[in-house]
Structures are given as structure tokens and as C-alpha cells.
Amino acid sequence: MDVYSFFIQLLNGLQYGLLLFLVASGLTLIFGIMGIINLAHGSFYMIGAYMAFSLSTLTGSLFVAIIVGIVLSVVLGVALEWALFSHLYKRDHLEQVLLTYGLILVFEELRSLIVGNDVHGVAVPAIFNWSVPLTETLSYPVYRLFMSAVCVVLAVLLYLLMAKTRIGMMIRAGSSNREMVQSLGLNINLVYRLVFALGVALAAFAGMLAAPVSSVYPGMGTGVLIICFVVVVIGGIGSIWGALVASLLIGLADTFGKVLIPQAAGVTVYVLMAAILLWRPEGLFRRI
Amino acid sequence: MIHAPERQDRRKAIALAAALLLLALFPFAGAAFYTELVTKVMILAIFALSLDVLVGYTGLVSFGHAAYYGVGAYALGLLAPPYEAANLWLTLPVAVGAAALAALFVGAFVVRVKGIYFIMVTLAFAQMFYFVFHDTRFGRGSDGISMNFKPVAAIGGFTPFDLANAVHVYYFVFAALVLVFVFLRVLLRSPFGRALQGIRSNEHRMRSLGYPVYWYKLASFTVAGALAGLAGYLSALQFGFVNPELLSWHQSGNVLLMLILGGVGSLYGAVAGAFAFVALQELFSSLTTHWQLLLGGTIILLVIFLPGGLASIAGRFKRTLVGEPDDE
Numbered sequence: 001m002d003v004y005s006f007f008i009q010l011l012n013g014l015q016y017g018l019l020l021f022l023v024a025s026g027l028t029l030i031f032g033i034m035g036i037i038n039l040a041h042g043s044f045y046m047i048g049a050y051m052a053f054s055l056s057t058l059t060g061s062l063f064v065a066i067i068v069g070i071v072l073s074v075v076l077g078v079a080l081e082w083a084l085f086s087h088l089y090k091r092d093h094l095e096q097v098l099l100t101y102g103l104i105l106v107f108e109e110l111r112s113l114i115v116g117n118d119v120h121g122v123a124v125p126a127i128f129n130w131s132v133p134l135t136e137t138l139s140y141p142v143y144r145l146f147m148s149a150v151c152v153v154l155a156v157l158l159y160l161l162m163a164k165t166r167i168g169m170m171i172r173a174g175s176s177n178r179e180m181v182q183s184l185g186l187n188i189n190l191v192y193r194l195v196f197a198l199g200v201a202l203a204a205f206a207g208m209l210a211a212p213v214s215s216v217y218p219g220m221g222t223g224v225l226i227i228c229f230v231v232v233v234i235g236g237i238g239s240i241w242g243a244l245v246a247s248l249l250i251g252l253a254d255t256f257g258k259v260l261i262p263q264a265a266g267v268t269v270y271v272l273m274a275a276i277l278l279w280r281p282e283g284l285f286r287r288i
Numbered sequence: 289m290i291h292a293p294e295r296q297d298r299r300k301a302i303a304l305a306a307a308l309l310l311l312a313l314f315p316f317a318g319a320a321f322y323t324e325l326v327t328k329v330m331i332l333a334i335f336a337l338s339l340d341v342l343v344g345y346t347g348l349v350s351f352g353h354a355a356y357y358g359v360g361a362y363a364l365g366l367l368a369p370p371y372e373a374a375n376l377w378l379t380l381p382v383a384v385g386a387a388a389l390a391a392l393f394v395g396a397f398v399v400r401v402k403g404i405y406f407i408m409v410t411l412a413f414a415q416m417f418y419f420v421f422h423d424t425r426f427g428r429g430s431d432g433i434s435m436n437f438k439p440v441a442a443i444g445g446f447t448p449f450d451l452a453n454a455v456h457v458y459y460f461v462f463a464a465l466v467l468v469f470v471f472l473r474v475l476l477r478s479p480f481g482r483a484l485q486g487i488r489s490n491e492h493r494m495r496s497l498g499y500p501v502y503w504y505k506l507a508s509f510t511v512a513g514a515l516a517g518l519a520g521y522l523s524a525l526q527f528g529f530v531n532p533e534l535l536s537w538h539q540s541g542n543v544l545l546m547l548i549l550g551g552v553g554s555l556y557g558a559v560a561g562a563f564a565f566v567a568l569q570e571l572f573s574s575l576t577t578h579w580q581l582l583l584g585g586t587i588i589l590l591v592i593f594l595p596g597g598l599a600s601i602a603g604r605f606k607r608t609l610v611g612e613p614d615d616e
Contacts, residue, residue, distance in 0.1 A: 031404060037408070091595065097349065097407060098544065098548055098591050102584040104584070108580065109580045112578065113581075229411060230412050233408050237404060266423055270413065270419075277397050277409065278400075
């Protein structure tokens with residue numbers, strides 16, 4: 001591997017890792033703060049991608065589609081928290097697994113009813129539809145750079161939200177002691193609703209952003225969900241910082257795994273997870 | 289009220305005898321389609337029983353149990369020679385052993401973690417097995433393996449039954465189900481089984497009593513994996529082909545659903561849950577091709593309005609009717 005293809009793979013790995021972070025951060029927040037294991041989190045990514053496809057065909061612009069999609073996914077998040085997830089806070093993990101498993105089945109069938117089972121492509125927006133030349137033969141697509149940049153901005157915003165704002169303070173307080181927050185007169189249910197909607201919107205946004213690169217296909221949610229579980233296990237449940245480090249680690253391991261040992265592609269990330277489990281069963285980082 | 293437990297025991301014994309008799313006579317009454325359907329259900333019942341060891345008796349919610357089911361099934365698929373029949377008595381122990389080894393390997397990692405971690409990690413490892421069979425030449429890809437011959441049950445020159453005959457397969461699976469049930473009954477009432485239940489209710493206490501909790505959990509995981517492998521083997525035997533979908537996470541989700549339907553932590557419940565699940569599946573798929581929508585909706589409603597599963601309906605009904613206290 002020469003320097004340029006190494007560089008390209010490095011960029012790909014970072015971009016994949018950053019995208020995973022958007023999905024995994026919501027998953028880890030929802031668990032860390034609300035104590036809920038959400039199997040349907042991958043479905044939000046899938047829903048996002050399908051919204052990007054449907055809305056961009058409808059409106060003709062991916063950016064309009066993304067803005068409308070974010071609004072819709074926040075509405076979806078609030079509605080789901082109100083109707084279903086608010087019943088789960090005091091239930092055991094088995095029941096949480098079942099309800100969210102049922103939700104996956106519902107989302108997958110609705111997807112098949114509304115959009116069908118075909119694979120669809122989403123066009124890259126015209127202004128990003130060019131490549132940065134690296135050598136005479138190699139170049140790097142600008143849209144991927146744009147994706148990475150957006151993810152970095154979002155990661156920074158998420159950090160500022162959690163560390164510097166009043167809402168972030170309430171979220172962190174709610175994660176460590178629900179009863180105490182409530183008795184201090186803060187509306188913890190509102191905090192939960194916000195966190196859940198944020199998680200849904202982040203996952204759906206990741207799906208919309210990825211749609212032009214990955215195309216849109218049934219089952220795309222499952223793949224992302226399981227990789228995000230690996231991310232959360234490696235990073236430590238409830239830790240956003242851990243989710244970021246683990247996402248990048250997984251993104252790089254997966255990308256370079258595919259290049260260096262193509263026979264074992266797909267297994268690399270699980271080997272990494274097994275190693276981390278032996279070394280640190282609680283994950284690399286604990287808590288927010 | 290002094291006689292209540294005795295009366296309950298007698299009622300249970302009568303119900304059990306009736307169920308056994310019904311299953312034993314079923315192939316004489318039902319059409320071939322139903323014989324095969326009930327065979328499939330009994331295989332799923334073995335699968336659900338194996339998971340109940342983990343979920344119901346050790347308190348470990350595994351979301352990746354299909355991996356061992358798949359390993360057992362693939363063992364037959366890979367061992368079956370293309371131009372002749374495999375021998376049942378050779379391939380069955382190898383399949384169960386392979387599933388046990390796979391579970392021992394994964395278990396060594398996963399029983400180190402608890403709760404939500406355990407759910408995620410078992411799912412992730414199951415997905416790794418799925419990839420191995422789906423994406424490598426070893427598992428022959430997404431089409432899986434189709435077997436040209438059913439295994440034969442020959443011991444030397446003597447063949448006690450014919451596995452190409454659906455009724456014989458039915459009775460073979462029925463015998464396996466009864467054996468697994470009795471085995472688990474004995475195992476879970478042994479000191480080993482009591483220790484597992486102790487771990488389920490209070491792991492710290494068991495540890496401070498000096499129990500090597502890690503090894504007990506690992507043993508439980510391995511036994512559950514081996515029995516799941518048996519169920520997978522039987523499924524491959526019945527249908528004559530294996531594909532990666534046997535290891536998919538839907539399979540893991542469905543078997544958990546069977547346990548919930550029947551009630552977790554009861555061997556009868558696991559068997560009843562398998563029957564209830566297939567009945568629901570048949571009912572919904574006869575109504576619409578999008579039956580997973582109905583199934584998913586039912587699961588959601590069940591969790592929200594009926595914590596404790598279908599098994600709790602009978603208890604609630606009895607309580608409101610007779611006013612008996614809940615003794616479970």
C-alpha cells in the first residue's frame with residue numbers, strides 16, 4: 001500500500017467512524033440516561049436514509065430533504081417516547097428487548113409497504129459532486145469530506161450541549177439520580193423526551209447523510225445497529241466520549257481490515273470487541 | 289387450602305399426560321402437513337427450552353442464541369457427503385459437540401459481563417457467526433447447503449427407523465423433546481441447577497458463599513448452546529437444507545418471544561410458547577403477506593399491557609375468579 005492509498009483508506013475509516021458516532025451516541029445516551037436498550041435504534045438510521053430518498057425525489061434537493069427529515073424524525077422521536085418508551089423505564093431488560101424488537105418488525109414491514117424492497121440510489125448534491133485529485137489516478141470525493149466535516153461539527157455541538165448548557169446539566173443529573181432531579185423540581189420526563197428525540201434525530205440524520213454514499217436498501221438498519229452495539233460495548237455504556245473513540249477505532253479497524261485481510265473482513269470488529277472484553281469488560285470509558 | 293398443592297400437582301400430571309398422549313397420537317389424526325408442522329414446532333420447543341436455561345434459570349438474557357442453533361444445523365450440512373447419506377449416530381454427536389464448543393468459546397467472553405452488556409455482546413457474537421457462514425467459502429455463501437440425502441440411522445447393519453419418512457422423523461423429534469425435557473428437569477433440580485437459580489436471584493450472595501459463579505454461568509451457557517445445536521441439527525434433518533438465516537438475529541428474537549409467550553423460567557412454558565408462536569405465525573401469515581407487521585404490533589401490545597406473558601393470563605383469571613393468592 002503506498003502513501004496515497006493509505007491516506008484514502010485513513011479518510012474512509014475516519015468518515016465511517018464519525019458516521020457511526022452519530023448513531024452510537026444516541027444509543028449510548030438513551031441507555032446511559034434512560035436505562036433503555038433500544039434495538040430499534042438502527043431502524044431510525046434506516047428511516048432516515050429512506051426519508052432522504054423519498055423526500056429528495058419529491059423536492060429535488062437533498063438539503064431540503066434533510067431539513068424536513070430532521071423535523072419529521074424529532075416528531076417521530078417525541079411520539080414514540082410518549083406512546084411506547086415511557087412505559088419501559090421501570091421494566092426489565094427482557095421486556096425492553098422485546099418491545100423494541102417488535103418495533104423493528106413494524107418499521108421493516110411499513111418500509112416494505114410504503115417504499116418496497118428495492119435498492120435505491122440517492123444523487124450526491126451537485127455542489128459536492130466532484131473529487132479532490134491526489135495523484136494522476138487517485139482522487140477523493142468531496143462529499144465524503146463534507147460528511148466528515150458535518151459529523152465533526154455535530155460532535156463538537158453535542159459536547160458543548162452536554163458540558164456547557166443548562167439542558168446538558170439536567171441530562172447529566174438525570175442520568176446519575178432520577179429521583180433527586182425530580183425532587184429538585186425539574187421535569188425529568190421532559191428531559192427524557194428530549195434525549196430520546198435527540199437520539200432519533202441523530203440516527204436519522206446519519207442515515208440521510210449516508211444515503212448518497214451507501215445507497216438505500218432493506219436491512220441497512222440492522223447492520224448499523226449491531227456495529228453500534230459493538231461501539232457502545234467497547235466505549236463503555238453511557239459514555240459519549242467513549243462512543244467517539246470506539247467509533248473511530250471501529251471505523252479504522254473495519255476499513256483497514258477489509259484492505260489488509262480481505263478473507264476475514266466483517267470479523268475484524270468482533271475480534272477487536274472480544275479483545276477489549278478480555279482486557280476491560282466494562283468498556284474503555286465509563287459514564288459521561 | 290391444605291390440599292391445594294396436591295390438587296395442583298394432580299392437575300398438572302393429568303394435563304401433562306394428556307399433552308403427551310395427544311402428541312404421541314397426533315400423526316394418526318392429522319394430515320401430513322400438520323405432522324410436519326408439529327415436528328417443526330417440537331424442534332422449536334427444544335430450542336426454546338435450551339434458551340430457558342439461560343434466561344429463565346440463570347438470569348442471562350441472550351440475544352444471540354440462534355448462533356448455536358445454526359452451528360448444529362451447519363454441522364450436518366457440512367458433514368453430509370454429496371453422494372451418500374450421512375450416519376445419524378455419527379453426525380448428531382458431532383453437531384451437538386460443535387455447538388457446545390462454539391458456546392464454550394463465546395461464553396468464555398460473554399459471561400464476564402452482565403445485563404445490557406450481555407444482550408449486546410451475545411448479539412454481536414451471533415452476528416460474527418452469521419458473517420462466517422454468510423460471507424466465507426466455508427459456509428458456501430447466502431444460498432447455504434442443500435443435502436441430497438437424509439441421514440440414515442444405521443447401527444452396523446440394523447436400521448431402527450427411516451429418517452426419509454416424515455412420521456418417523458416426527459417420533460424421533462418427539463423422543464428428543466421428551467428426553468431434553470426430562471434431562472433439564474433433572475439438571476435444574478440438581479445442586480447445579482439450584483446454584484444457577486441462586487445466581488439468577490442474587491449473584492453477589494452466591495459469590496460470597498464461595499460458588500465459582502463464572503464457571504457455573506459458563507457451564508450453563510455451554511449446555512444451552514449444545515441443546516440449541518441439537519435443535520438446529522434436527523431442523524436441518526427435517527428440511528434437508530441449511531442457510532445463514534438459521535443464525536439470523538430474527539431467529540434469536542423469535543425464540544426469546546416464544547419464552548415470553550409461554551412465561552420465562554418454566555419448562556412447560558417454553559414448550560407452550562413454541563406452540564403459541566407458530567400458531568400466531570400461521571394465523572398472521574394466513575391473513576396477510578405483511579404478517580410481521582401484525583406480529584410486531586402484537587409483541588408491542590403484549591409488553592405494554594401484559595407484562596409476564598400469556599402465561600400470566602391464566603393466573604390473573606384464576607385470581608379474579610377464585611380469589612386465590614398468587615403463589616408463584
